[in-house]
Amino acid sequence: MANSVIVIGLGRFGTSIAHTLFQLGYDVLGIDTDEKVVQDNLGHITYSVQADATNEDTLRELGARNFDAAVVAVGSDMQSSLMSSVLLSTIGVPLIIARAENELHGTTLEKIGVHKIIYPEQESGEELAHSLFNENVIEYMDLTLDYGISKIKVPDHLIGNTLKDIGADEGLYFTALGLQGGTTTDKGIAMIAIKRGKGMLLAPDQEEELQKGDILIVGAKDKQLEKFRLSASEN
Known part of the structure; x- marks a missing residue:
């Protein structure tokens, strides 16, 4: 079953x-x-609803407790951000991430039980999405859509383990994951390099045998990358 996420605040x-x-x-x-914002997002996400996320009854009616994570992406309205975060914690959402506008806002969010604080100037929405359920993802950079x-x-x-052990073929594509396709960029997960200490292979x-502290630098279509990250994280 796919992970489920609530995103509160559909600004940029x-x-x-x-x-x-x-x-x-x-x-x-x-x-x-904002009704217009909600309408603009229809078809781009699973569900898009106009509602007040600072109302506990509303969040419960929307089934918030059944979601795996919640992202409070509200911008400058600190009061709404804090209220929504408190309610999500009270309801029992297991993972709460919230946007902070400044250090004071971030510190307050931590004190009320938010698990991860995001400062938009330091981490983009796309980077957060790619690392949300995988703490091993250090950085993501999009090259195309x-x-x-x-x-x-x-x-x-x-x-x-060697790269071969974890599924890399002779061309350094992780085709053993069943992600290969017909074109060069669809072959699978391309192994670009290994960052080891201050060096780069x-x-x-x-x-090549993987060592503690190694960082894999890999490229692929986004959905393939997500499958690879989840596969690599499984014990």
Whole structure:
């Protein structure tokens, strides 16, 4: 079953998160008080509703407690941001991420139980969407509409394995994951490099053994990257 996420506040930042998550295959409920904004998002996410996310009854009626995560992407309205975050915590949403406008806002959000604080000037909506359910994702950069590059920290359970062991073929594509297609960019997950300490192994050998602290730099279509990240994170 796909992970499900509530995104509260469908401004530029919230819309970027919501649309990217939906494109990656997640179930997304977008909430905003502006009817036009809600209408503009219909068809781009799973559900888009006009509602007041500072009302506990409303959040419960929308089934907030059944979602895996919530992103409070409200902008300058600090009171609404704090209220929504408190209610989501009270309802029992397991993972709450909230946008902060400044350090004081961020500190307050932490004190009321928000698990991760996002400062838009430091992390984009797309970057957050790509790392939301995977703490090993250090950075994401989009190259085209649906193709990007990710830096992924090698999880402990893969240390000691070779690239071949985790599915890389001789051309350094992770086709063993069943993600290959017909064109060059559709072959699978392209292994670009391994960052090791201060050095960089470009186009590493298939038999290269992964070490603690290694960072894989891989490129592929967004949905393929998401499958790879989830696969690499599984114990």
